[in-house]
Amino acid sequence: MTVARTPTGAVPPRGRRAGRSAGDDREAAILATAERLLEQRSFGDISIDDLARGAGISRPTFYFYFPSKDAVLLTLLDRVTAEADSAGGDVLDRLAEDPRARWRELIGRFHATFGAHRAVVLACAQVRGTNAEVRRLWADVLERWVQAVQHAIEAERRRGAAPGGLPARDLSIALNSMNERVWYATFADDGPAVAERDVVDVLLDVWLTAIYRDTAPPPA
Amino acid sequence: MTVARTPTGAVPPRGRRAGRSAGDDREAAILATAERLLEQRSFGDISIDDLARGAGISRPTFYFYFPSKDAVLLTLLDRVTAEADSAGGDVLDRLAEDPRARWRELIGRFHATFGAHRAVVLACAQVRGTNAEVRRLWADVLERWVQAVQHAIEAERRRGAAPGGLPARDLSIALNSMNERVWYATFADDGPAVAERDVVDVLLDVWLTAIYRDTAPPPA
DNA sequence: GGGGACAGTCAACACCCTGTCGACTCCGCT
DNA sequence: AGCGGAGTCGACAGGGTGTTGACTGTCCCC
Numbered sequence: 260m261t262v263a264r265t266p267t268g269a270v271p272p273r274g275r276r277a278g279r280s281a282g283d284d285r286e287a288a289i290l291a292t293a294e295r296l297l298e299q300r301s302f303g304d305i306s307i308d309d310l311a312r313g314a315g316i317s318r319p320t321f322y323f324y325f326p327s328k329d330a331v332l333l334t335l336l337d338r339v340t341a342e343a344d345s346a347g348g349d350v351l352d353r354l355a356e357d358p359r360a361r362w363r364e365l366i367g368r369f370h371a372t373f374g375a376h377r378a379v380v381l382a383c384a385q386v387r388g389t390n391a392e393v394r395r396l397w398a399d400v401l402e403r404w405v406q407a408v409q410h411a412i413e414a415e416r417r418r419g420a421a422p423g424g425l426p427a428r429d430l431s432i433a434l435n436s437m438n439e440r441v442w443y444a445t446f447a448d449d450g451p452a453v454a455e456r457d458v459v460d461v462l463l464d465v466w467l468t469a470i471y472r473d474t475a476p477p478p479a
Numbered sequence: 480m481t482v483a484r485t486p487t488g489a490v491p492p493r494g495r496r497a498g499r500s501a502g503d504d505r506e507a508a509i510l511a512t513a514e515r516l517l518e519q520r521s522f523g524d525i526s527i528d529d530l531a532r533g534a535g536i537s538r539p540t541f542y543f544y545f546p547s548k549d550a551v552l553l554t555l556l557d558r559v560t561a562e563a564d565s566a567g568g569d570v571l572d573r574l575a576e577d578p579r580a581r582w583r584e585l586i587g588r589f590h591a592t593f594g595a596h597r598a599v600v601l602a603c604a605q606v607r608g609t610n611a612e613v614r615r616l617w618a619d620v621l622e623r624w625v626q627a628v629q630h631a632i633e634a635e636r637r638r639g640a641a642p643g644g645l646p647a648r649d650l651s652i653a654l655n656s657m658n659e660r661v662w663y664a665t666f667a668d669d670g671p672a673v674a675e676r677d678v679v680d681v682l683l684d685v686w687l688t689a690i691y692r693d694t695a696p697p698p699a
Numbered sequence: 700g701g702g703g704a705c706a707g708t709c710a711a712c713a714c715c716c717t718g719t720c721g722a723c724t725c726c727g728c729t
Numbered sequence: 730a731g732c733g734g735a736g737t738c739g740a741c742a743g744g745g746t747g748t749t750g751a752c753t754g755t756c757c758c759c
Contacts, residue, residue: 285736301608301609302608303608303609306715306716306717307716307717307718308716308717316736316737316738317737317738317739318716318717318718318738319718319719319720319737319738319739319740320736320737320738322717322718322719323735323736323737326718327717327718328717381608384608385608385609386608387669388521388522388523388601388604388605388606388608388667389521389523389605394669397669397670398669398670398671401670401671402670402671405671424684425681425684425685429673429677429681430681430684430685432661432664432671432672432673432681433657433661433673433681433682433685434657434685435671436657436660436661436664436670437653437654437656437657437660439660439670440656440657440659440660441652441653441656444652444656447608449607449614449617449618450617450618450621450622450656451618451621451622451625451652451655452652453649453652453653457649461645461649461650461652461653462653464644464645464650464689465645465650465653465654465685465689468688468689468692469684469685469688469689472688472692472693473692505707526744526745526746527745527746527747528744528745528746536707536708536709537708537709537710538709538746538747539708539709539710539711539747539748539749540707540708540709542746542747542748543706543707543708546747547746547747548746700759701758701759702757702758702759703756703757703758703759704755704756704757704758705754705755705756706753706754706755706756707752707753707754707755708751708752708753708754709750709751709752709753710749710750710751710752711748711749711750711751712747712748712749712750713746713747713748713749714745714746714747714748715744715745715746715747716743716744716745716746717742717743717744717745718741718742718743719740719741719742719743720739720740720741720742721738721739721740721741722737722738722739722740723736723737723738723739724735724736724737724738725734725735725736725737726733726734726735726736727732727733727734727735728731728732728733729730729731729732
């Protein structure tokens, strides 16, 4: 991971110019309120008035800081995104050392990172259907994971550790999609889910068999 | 498949009693309008007024037939659900004949069934986050697929065609989750997707390796 | 054939939420 | 003193939902 991120044009703080100012506190207060409320109610059940009140300002003033409710979520997502991008770290560069452990670490980090911002991620999943910007930003995050894994698979194949088969990109998409959906079911109580403590191991098992096509742990 | 469906309590036609009546036409008109409009705009962009006008009635009259916009979608989903439940057919009962072909058929039908009601399914995915009933109904559909596949995996293991490994249920959940998410990405333009014509084959490949843990086609 | 019962219909209302406008304050700077 | 911009909000316009109450037609039973 640690993939180059396309500059997201991350909702510039509309009004003010650079440097400290009272507005920075308000902006932070709005974001904090949003994150707090999202842990209690769904995104749709939070009104702009709620966010404004929570930050100690009136509703019109909210619009001074953000153009819409969605923009707040987008900013929140932007943080998670940044974290997710670095979460992979250089794990996949050191695959040859101990493939099983490295893949497990990767999947574990995926879950841990998103789990740490559970409320925000769930809200994004909810809004993704209606908001094109959130959809795009989310797709970008996924795309970077997909590419990182794709390259790792190709590297494993090159060094003879993994056999050929599906195009590495397709395989990577399928596996990452699985992880995303399983993560979602685990935290959103939406559909059949694997027990939370087993999630990583279940996914790992499918990953390893799909990539190495073998029951035995991949060769070191 | 052809699993026993829990009676869904499928939004009883509130007002009228049994037998033909003018209201049945209206109700059908509302549903038809909804399905038609969903192919053009997102669920959120369709107002109750749109549905009413489309069915040739006024907005208050709409409420005579459905308690809310969501209820319309729920009814639509109910149809898809019924279709999805029978889509599997007895495919999995005849696995021993030609496992690879049977599994492929199953995955293909999954895609075809949902693809045939693409607009409705996408709308449901969108609303799932906010509407508990849709979420539950959807979870039920998934649960039945998961169980059917789980039993098939167990049968394959019993007859010695597939080796043990993950609990069959966990494996089934993971694989079905993958299918759902990949389907979604394919049709919703949301995240990295596999080329549509390859989808079934990619998924099939992961399924077979995960279930049979072998590159070779499973023994007949 | 008069009268209840009920399907079916809608204008009008109450309500909530979003987004905007214009006027206001406060503060630093010149 | 007075200009300009950050920061603030009351009040409005607009669009959506859900409800009420009054109206029409029709069937059916006495």
